[in-house]
Amino acid sequence: xxxxxxxxxxxxxxxxxxxxxxxxxxxxxxxxxxxxxxxxxxxxxxxxxxxxxxxxxxxxxxxxxxxxxxxxxxxxxxxxxxxxxxxxxxxxxxxxxxxxxxxxxxxxxxxxxxxxxxxxxxxxxxxxxxxxxxxxxxxxxxxxxxxxxxxxxxxxxxxxxxxxxxxxxxxxxxxxxxxxxxxxxxxxxxxxxxxxxxxxxxxxxxxxxxxxxxxxxxxxxxxxxxxxxxxxxxxxxxxxxxxxxxxxxxxxxxxxxxxxxxxxxxxxxxxxxxxxxxxxxxxxxxxxxxxxxxxxxxxxxxxxxxxxxxx
Amino acid sequence: xxxxxxxxxxxxxxxxxxxxxxxxxxxxxxxxxxxxxxxxxxxxxxxxxxxxxxxxxxxxxxxxxxxxxxxxxxxxxxxxxxxxxxxxxxxxxxxxxxxxxxxxxxxxxxxxxxxxxxxxxxxxxxxxxxxxxxxxxxxxxxxxxxxxxxxxxxxxxxxxxxxxxxxxxxxxxxxxxxxxxxxxxxxxxxxxxxxxxxxxxxxxxxxxxxxxxxxxxxxxxxxxxxxxxxxxxxxxxxxxxxxxxxxxxxxxxxxxxxxxxxxxxxxxxxxxxxxxxxxxxxxxxxxxxxxxxxxxxxxxxxxxxxxxxxxxxxxxxxxxxxxxxxxxxxxxxxxxxxxxxxxxxxxxxxxxxxxxxxxxxxxxxxxxxxxxxxxxxxxxxxxxxxxxxxxxxxxxxxxxxxxxxxxxxxxxxxxxxxxxxxxxxxxxxxxxxxxxxxxxxxxxxxxxxxx
Numbered sequence: 001x002x003x004x005x006x007x008x009x010x011x012x013x014x015x016x017x018x019x020x021x022x023x024x025x026x027x028x029x030x031x032x033x034x035x036x037x038x039x040x041x042x043x044x045x046x047x048x049x050x051x052x053x054x055x056x057x058x059x060x061x062x063x064x065x066x067x068x069x070x071x072x073x074x075x076x077x078x079x080x081x082x083x084x085x086x087x088x089x090x091x092x093x094x095x096x097x098x099x100x101x102x103x104x105x106x107x108x109x110x111x112x113x114x115x116x117x118x119x120x121x122x123x124x125x126x127x128x129x130x131x132x133x134x135x136x137x138x139x140x141x142x143x144x145x146x147x148x149x150x151x152x153x154x155x156x157x158x159x160x161x162x163x164x165x166x167x168x169x170x171x172x173x174x175x176x177x178x179x180x181x182x183x184x185x186x187x188x189x190x191x192x193x194x195x196x197x198x199x200x201x202x203x204x205x206x207x208x209x210x211x212x213x214x215x216x217x218x219x220x221x222x223x224x225x226x227x228x229x230x231x232x233x234x235x236x237x238x239x240x241x242x243x244x245x246x247x248x249x250x251x252x253x254x255x256x257x258x259x260x261x262x263x264x265x266x267x268x269x270x271x272x273x274x275x276x277x278x279x280x281x282x283x284x285x286x287x288x289x290x291x292x293x294x295x296x297x298x299x300x301x302x303x304x305x306x307x308x309x310x311x
Numbered sequence: 312x313x314x315x316x317x318x319x320x321x322x323x324x325x326x327x328x329x330x331x332x333x334x335x336x337x338x339x340x341x342x343x344x345x346x347x348x349x350x351x352x353x354x355x356x357x358x359x360x361x362x363x364x365x366x367x368x369x370x371x372x373x374x375x376x377x378x379x380x381x382x383x384x385x386x387x388x389x390x391x392x393x394x395x396x397x398x399x400x401x402x403x404x405x406x407x408x409x410x411x412x413x414x415x416x417x418x419x420x421x422x423x424x425x426x427x428x429x430x431x432x433x434x435x436x437x438x439x440x441x442x443x444x445x446x447x448x449x450x451x452x453x454x455x456x457x458x459x460x461x462x463x464x465x466x467x468x469x470x471x472x473x474x475x476x477x478x479x480x481x482x483x484x485x486x487x488x489x490x491x492x493x494x495x496x497x498x499x500x501x502x503x504x505x506x507x508x509x510x511x512x513x514x515x516x517x518x519x520x521x522x523x524x525x526x527x528x529x530x531x532x533x534x535x536x537x538x539x540x541x542x543x544x545x546x547x548x549x550x551x552x553x554x555x556x557x558x559x560x561x562x563x564x565x566x567x568x569x570x571x572x573x574x575x576x577x578x579x580x581x582x583x584x585x586x587x588x589x590x591x592x593x594x595x596x597x598x599x600x601x602x603x604x605x606x607x608x609x610x611x612x613x614x615x616x617x618x619x620x621x622x623x624x625x626x627x628x629x630x631x632x633x634x635x636x637x638x639x640x641x642x643x644x645x646x647x648x649x650x651x652x653x654x655x656x657x658x659x660x661x662x663x664x665x666x667x668x669x670x671x672x673x674x675x676x677x678x679x680x681x682x683x684x685x686x687x688x689x690x691x692x693x694x695x696x697x698x699x700x701x702x703x704x705x706x707x708x709x710x711x712x713x714x715x716x717x718x719x720x721x722x723x724x725x726x727x728x729x730x731x732x733x734x735x736x737x738x739x740x741x742x743x744x745x746x747x748x749x750x751x752x753x754x755x756x757x758x759x760x761x762x
Contacts, residue, residue, distance in 0.1 A: 151576070257516075
């Protein structure tokens with residue numbers, strides 16, 4: 001194996017070694033860079049430049065992407081932070097993320113524990129449990145919107161038959177939130193389930209057998225064996241799902257457009273509306289940047305409170 | 312074949328490796344040559360990129376066939392990119408920013424004017440004057456900086472379609488004012504038998520087009536000629552409040568969930584018989600023809616009545632063609648002239664004949680257009696549509712006609728959803744009509760720019 005960088009503790013090489021090893025290192029370094037370059041360029045081009053461009057735009061006033069931007073400093077931030085609509089959207093996002101992540105984790109662990117048991121047709125059920133996750137979001141949303149349609153949806157047909165009457169699932173704020181959270185949980189729980197199921201399969205049966213011999217019942221085995229093993233996965237899952245759900249744009253946008261009124265509008269939707277609907281490029285990118293900063297801060301605090309143990 | 316001399320190509324005089332090299336070189340040259348030749352021709356002739364936001368399959372098929380014909384006739388390649396209408400602004404402006412502006416754009420006036428202001432379009436004044444400005448119906452052409460920037464082909468008038476058989480059955484006449492209109496709704500509404508009087512949208516951006524006819528008929532205005540917000544002025548506010556009160560009453564006769572009514576619901580509810588009245592364009596007639604042809608002779612259309620009678624209204628939602636200021640501008644102007652000279656505008660409009668309502672009076676006299684089976688079959692509706700172009704009887708209203716001139720304020724007013732929010736505040740009983748008008752006016756002031 002050829003090392004690319006010498007450590008300080010290495011002894012000084014003999015002159016002939018420098019002559020022999022040096023050119024080899026340089027060749028390998030070039031090879032290393034050649035392999036690295038496409039990925040690095042793609043990363044810089046597709047990730048860093050757009051992010052930096054968006055952050056840069058947040059300090060400018062522009063009414064369209066073809067308009068000449070004018071520098072306004074922190075003006076956009078001051079303006080959007082002073083709007084009640086921003087804070088309303090912020091708390092909507094917090095509510096949506098907390099509700100969906102909590103339900104996904106609880107249901108995900110529950111389903112994973114069930115699918116971890118030995119029973120006939122387990123493999124089939126495991127595959128079926130993953131089905132929602134492999135569907136495109138737009139298909140999921142439109143299917144659910146159709147199922148929940150107030151006049152033609154199968155849910156309302158059932159509700160009418162049992163005398164509850166049709167419910168306009170996207171008309172009242174509470175019903176709209178219920179619909180969004182329900183579909184989000186239905187769609188993303190399989191991801192959590194599969195992750196926990198994979199973690200469960202790493203637990204040796206010997207541990208359960210030994211605990212059973214010691215007289216531990218199913219509940220105690222869950223509390224003292226299963227959950228401690230799942231803890232690192234749980235920490236990562238909660239963090240990842242929180243980031244994803246706080247940033248989730250497609251489901252909310254496709255289901256309600258942030259309505260009725262602005263009762264289901266969260267920050268990603270507000271950023272989109274500002275940028276592309278209100279032609280306030282600076283305001284929209286300021287909101288997007290604030291989401292980035294908020295989530296970065298959240299991750300830092302989260303790992304400070306729940307550090308991942310290397311072992 | 313023993314005793315025969317092998318062909319030189321396979322003889323020992325040409326080793327296999329050399330043979331393969333030769334074959335590779337000849338093959339490569341042939342492939343590159345054949346691939347490169349037409350590209351050189353196209354590079355000389357150019358490629359016209361068309362942005363299209365008309366997503367009807369027949370329209371897209373027509374555009375593709377036309378592109379083939381044009382390429383065969385002139386060698387110029389025409390590339391069509393179809394994008395849903397709601398993504399028009401984003402797609403067109405980001406294409407410009409990315410340095411790949413479209414050469415020919417099928418979209419609407421508001422964005423055309425914005426692009427013209429930024430110097431991104433070529434004026435179409437000469438072409439329109441050659442056709443004759445007088446041939447275009449009211450409010451179809453919009454001058455900006457003394458030029459025309461959009462060639463309108465579709466009025467997209469939003470009007471009311473109603474079941475004339477049900478009207479006749481109940482002894483109802485076309486209502487002349489809002490009291491009569493409400494009486495019609497009361498008579499038609501029969502929720503126990505799953506029949507509702509009317510479908511109108513009260514939520515979503517499409518409400519700006521699908522349910523503003525009553526606002527224009529009532530004479531409600533949002534801006535004056537200096538971009539002052541006048542929605543809550545002493546003059547306007549009573550009209551706006553009256554319209555909101557009236558619409559809150561109308562909403563009682565819609566199928567459940569009027570705030571979630573989509574464009575699709577408007578079509579389905581009417582064509583399925585769920586509602587006796589809906590607002591839309593001729594697209595609804597196509598839907599009837601496709602899904603429930605039995606209704607094809609049982610409907611009629613009307614404009615929105617005014618509160619106390621008098622001049623009625625329809626809502627305008629134009630579609631048209633523009634030419635981008637690109638390196639292919641001249642090529643694109645030639646293409647557009649060819650498009651007009653070869654009657655392809657008529658062919659284009661006939662791809663969805665009852666939906667694309669022509670803006671030119673001459674089209675209504677065009678033999679090819681008139682003799683289309685659907686135009687002939689629905690001639691009564693066509694005559695009524697044409698009647699909407701009479702400014703004495705019909706006001707053509709739209710968000711786009713507010714204020715002194717085309718402006719981003721129109722797009723903001725539309726896309727910010729101020730009007731549907733005003734309706735929803737009343738329907739959800741969060742605000743009184745008066746408070747809803749005040750809140751809407753305040754929101755409009757927040758985003759209005761005068762520059």
